[in-house]
Amino acid sequence: MANVNNQKILLQQLKRNYNLCKYCLKRHIPSVRVTHISDQENCFICHGMMGNIDIINSKILSAVNNAYEFDSFLIGATIPTEYYEREDQIRAKFKIRGKENIKIQLIRELRKKFLKITKTRLDFLMPDISINISIDKNNNVEVIARTRPLHFFGRYLKKHRGIRQKQTKCISCQGKGCLVCDYSGLSGYDSIEGIIAKRLISITEGQSPKFTWVGGEDEESIVLGKGRPFFASISNPRNRKVENNFKFTENGIIVTLRRKSDNVIGSSLAFITKIKILVECDRALTKSDIENLKVYGGSIVKFETKSRQFSKKIYSLRIQKIDSNRFAITVITDGGFQVKQFIGEREYAKPNISNIFDSNCRCISFDILDVDIQKHFF
Ligand SMILES: [Zn+2]
Ligand SMILES: [Zn+2]
Numbered sequence: 617m618a619n620v621n622n623q624k625i626l627l628q629q630l631k632r633n634y635n636l637c638k639y640c641l642k643r644h645i646p647s648v649r650v651t652h653i654s655d656q657e658n659c660f661i662c663h664g665m666m667g668n669i670d671i672i673n674s675k676i677l678s679a680v681n682n683a684y685e686f687d688s689f690l691i692g693a694t695i696p697t698e699y700y701e702r703e704d705q706i707r708a709k710f711k712i713r714g715k716e717n718i719k720i721q722l723i724r725e726l727r728k729k730f731l732k733i734t735k736t737r738l739d740f741l742m743p744d745i746s747i748n749i750s751i752d753k754n755n756n757v758e759v760i761a762r763t764r765p766l767h768f769f770g771r772y773l774k775k776h777r778g779i780r781q782k783q784t785k786c787i788s789c790q791g792k793g794c795l796v797c798d799y800s801g802l803s804g805y806d807s808i809e810g811i812i813a814k815r816l817i818s819i820t821e822g823q824s825p826k827f828t829w830v831g832g833e834d835e836e837s838i839v840l841g842k843g844r845p846f847f848a849s850i851s852n853p854r855n856r857k858v859e860n861n862f863k864f865t866e867n868g869i870i871v872t873l874r875r876k877s878d879n880v881i882g883s884s885l886a887f888i889t890k891i892k893i894l895v896e897c898d899r900a901l902t903k904s905d906i907e908n909l910k911v912y913g914g915s916i917v918k919f920e921t922k923s924r925q926f927s928k929k930i931y932s933l934r935i936q937k938i939d940s941n942r943f944a945i946t947v948i949t950d951g952g953f954q955v956k957q958f959i960g961e962r963e964y965a966k967p968n969i970s971n972i973f974d975s976n977c978r979c980i981s982f983d984i985l986d987v988d989i990q991k992h993f994f
Pocket of ligand 1: 636637638640659661663664665667
């Protein structure tokens, strides 16, 4: 009771000294009913911002409702520092402590109203949509909304040669997404990355898809078996009620995708690849050359590039002679096996086929027959 009486006294003091709106009074005297506040606009603390709460809320609604699909949200706000300063001035004068500040009250009220109208859920940790409002000194409101990225795991089959795996970034934004690239972050859609990115953008109406590939191949390689696995994330999707599993074919690329609940890929994703390599050497190959090469099934190949050294195991190796100086070799190896280095082109690999044959050998083409992920990552 004493508390209520104290608050009633405080109410009279506040009213006598300052012109405050209903919200700014209520914040300091939560136990007392505040009525008959006619002049909301000239509130000493908020200059009418709190009285505009329904207008602010309708601005939020018009910015996000029908524009984004979401089941949960979070609303945050930035308000001018002068508002806190004026509030602190009053609190210091009347020794008011432990009350919520103007911003906390604003976002609490906004969240309450937004929740009631949209019938969605307030989520502090992983909201589907994060809404930030920015209010300036003249109480102009800017609404910025961003949705949580969507994540996918997929595989693709490539049955025709001549499409490269990766797309170069948009030169204007370096992949961030801009008007030039229509917020894809890409230079176009004529690669596997581009084809999948375009589809994901059209399904989700999102931006800047990012890919993590489980290995890579050449423009002239084909990819068979179960297909090459990859992970994709798309930022700021407008549609998030996307099917859990879907499949599409474009330009000879067959893509299957499924939704993933998170972005966890695993720091070192282990995989095994079956590769068929077509090799040409400068000299004619003998039967004993072929026999010599067979020995390397089960061996470890050490690779050395400018930046690092690593080794990959060959689990099995099969050779098919095509003509006097050409043959096909099918290997099952650890993922990340450097085909061209193993043939003896480019940088260093030990052993490599050019050294084994003591002849200059080249990789004419290589095809991915299958890719298996070893670690369970979901
Ligand atoms: Zn006020
Ligand atoms: Zn761009």
